[in-house]
Amino acid sequence: MDVDTPAEELASALGVDKQEVKEDLESLLQYSVPLEEAKQSIRRKHGGGEGGSDAAQPESVALSEISPGQNNVTVSVRVLTVGTRTIQYQGEEQTIREGRFGDATGTISYTAWQDFGFEAGDSLVVGNAGVREWEGNPELNLGSSTSVAMAEEPVETDADIGGDSDLIELSPGDRGRNIEVQIQDVETRTIDGRNGETEILSGVVADETARLPFTDWDPHPEIDAGASCRIEDVYVREYRGSPSINVSEFSTVTPLTESVAVTDDAPQLSLAEAVDSGGLFDVEVVANVLEVRDGSGLIERCPECGRAIQNDQCRVHGTVDGEDDLRIKAILDDGTATVTAIIGSELTEEIYGGDVADAKEAAREAMDKEVVAETIRAELVGESYRVRGSLSIDEYGANLTVEDFAADDTDPAAQAQTILTEVRG
Ligand SMILES: [Zn+2]
8 A cells, every 4th residue: 555645644744754654554553544534633733633623631441342343442451371373464474462461340351463562460551552353353453553651550350360360261362372292292393384394392281171282393401301490471273173382592491300291081972972072182082982984994095195005095195005004994883973084003003903914815805895894893883982082174174083992891780790790789
């Protein structure tokens, strides 16, 4: 957009330097502030507010009253969290601060496009903040025309201040959080980043409440398998439908001398609850195997990418020399919903009672690969299992990548029998 003309008009109307007006205007427009509103806030800045009402400081608006339609609001808030992140904005790297504010009526998230220097716990009067909609909720935008001053009195809020969180509390979109975790699993990966090949860390962290995947975009040496650490300033994104922790160059990692206690259990949910959650990194369900689907048993995989293939044709790599493997795709049903359980080669070997060589032998004898799937079908269908794994949901449905798979020993009849035995015992 050409800002020269409006900047010139505005500057001469206000009797101020054109370059300053132009810079203000450009930055406001960058934050998607409409032109008319941008001009108005510059007028206000130079004391030329509409109708000459330039003197009075506007009343603070309660956070519960803010809606995406408003603009240029003044709020009195307590800073709950401050996260720092760099983003690519119009081709340039920009460092922003984001988190949540609270007052007596509620909380709201904010993005600050420059460093105002406030910290969690500060009480502030924020003037001339923009309001935009972010994932269906209003969010405050603090830009160069926003004023930030310490409030004269502490602002009351019921919300937690500081961002310390248990893993179970985290959801995608959370920013500026602090966690104390044990690193359960970590590997170094090389990715094609914005600045060429970059090394990152990925793995799993755990505390007493949950286990979650993480990525460290700026590898911290303290993040080591088995170590317990406090990690400050992480943000949370959605990865395959479940929350994922993101550690960045702005995060601080402090080793803890005392080891963080971790949970051994996954939350146990009904399939409907699990599916409704939109995806879970670690969940346990009890369900019946309704069906063992085609593509189970003895299969072939592309040696390049590991995709299951048929007739030596990979849809990415063309004709390849397929590698034999075992897997199961089973439909689980607990009366509330169904999901497809994907069971990898190790567990499939246990269920089948043999390895790839045994399966090939059986297929050769029967002159039919399908005998392997048939054996698995006979073993599983109609029985109840306790299944633990990672649930992801996409346009093709709900898939549970299975980690543990065991006969359900808690079916009501068996439980009743156990109790009877105890009573009699
Ligand atoms: Zn392939």
